[in-house]
Amino acid sequence: MPKAVPKACAPCVSTWIILPYAEHYALTNVWIQNEELLQEGAAVTSSMLFDDRYLLGTKFFGDWLRPQDLFYSLGGIVAKNGKLGVKMAALRSKHKGPYTHEDLAWYSRLLPHLKRACEMNQRLAGERLAFENHRAVNGAAQATSGLCILGLSASGRLIYANSRGESWLREGNCLTLRHGGLHALDAGKDALWQTALKSVLASRKPQHLNLGAGNGAGHCCLTLMPAPALEQPLLHEQQVALVVLIAASPQRRVATVRQLMELFGLTAAEARFARALAQGEAVDAYANAEGLKPSTVRSHLKAALEKTGVGSQKDLLRLVLSVPAVRDK
Incomplete structure (x- = not known):
């Protein structure tokens, strides 16, 4: 059962009321069962959503409304965007009586203005954050x-x-x-x-x-x-x-061994050889530098051509240079 809200502590409202409601009591709310009535921009009363005669016997009333001396509600969905929505509601005790048609009409006139305010706020916040988001993306890609x-x-x-x-x-x-x-x-x-x-x-x-x-x-x-x-x-x-x-075009930096292995299924040895070719090294020079037999290097070349689907050493070089050279962190 929720505790009473200290009158001298307005900031405590979100802690003592809103959070417990969102975490538990919202699941027992009988007023949200008639979803067809809960449309964006449509004002409704709790009496329209659930028969007042049966409210007293619900868990929602016993656990949530009664401890706070609440019974009637007036509200609606101000704005909705996918699964996100902004809802505004007013609640009052039973002894003050149900909300009237005049109350409903007043709230109906208010909803469009609230929606425009939400849209303006979202647009302004979205433009600022989108700028920061795009700047962060550009910053991360400066090296490329x-x-x-x-x-x-x-x-x-x-x-x-x-x-x-x-x-x-x-x-x-x-x-x-x-x-x-x-x-x-x-x-x-x-x-x-x-x-x-x-x-x-x-x-x-x-x-x-x-x-x-x-x-x-x-x-x-x-x-x-x-x-x-x-x-x-x-x-x-x-x-x-x-x-x-x-x-978009061949670049000076050459893709990593890991990139070439993931893209074309090359072995580590074949990928190292392909990188060497892209960096301008000749087949014989690569064999001497790595202490490999020329036949072994020719096998690497043959396998690389087959796995990448190109027809010549020149095409292989061009292909490797076309890969975005991104260093893995």
Whole structure:
């Protein structure tokens, strides 16, 4: 049973009333059973939601309302956004009588103004936090400023792109926009892409993906990583939760051994050899430097060509240079 609220301690209201209600008593609230009446912008009384004659016999009344000398309620859902909502309600004791039609009409006139106030507050707060979110994403990507950078919400919707990223999407490469969400052009690869989105969100660890051939541009290799977290999170669909890094053109930095292993299934030895080629080292020179037989290095080359699906050493070099060079933390 909730304790009485100290009259001299207004800040205690959230501790003594709101929190216990949210944590336990909301589950017994008989006034929220008729969900069809609880529509955004519609004012209702508790008498409309549940028969007053049966309220006295409910657990909600006995455990929550009666200790606070409350019986009638007037309110409504001011604004709703997905699973989030703003609700305002007034409550009073039984001896003051039920809320009247005049009370209901007054509250109905008030609701639209409250909704506009909520929308203005959300928009102003959202613009500030979105700026901080995008600045954090750009800050995290400073070391890879030559890359295409795309920012996705937790559900995979595109909500940010740098200039290179916008150009890359317009070219119609291996990723495309459908209903605001980012999807792989190839249906089979899209399943891999969607799985990776969920995995990176859950593990908070980057993944390197090979989504197949782009639009005449060879393999489509990218890195998917979690975005820096905000101290004050935005709503689910407004915050950049995932960052996609894509190399728009060959870069000076070369992908890590781990990236090449994850993208193409190379062994560590094959990946080290592929990196060496991309850094300008000749096959014979690499064999001498590593103390390997030329036949062993040629085997690495053959395996790398087969696993990456390219036809020549030159194509392999070009492919490795097209991978976004991101150092794993």
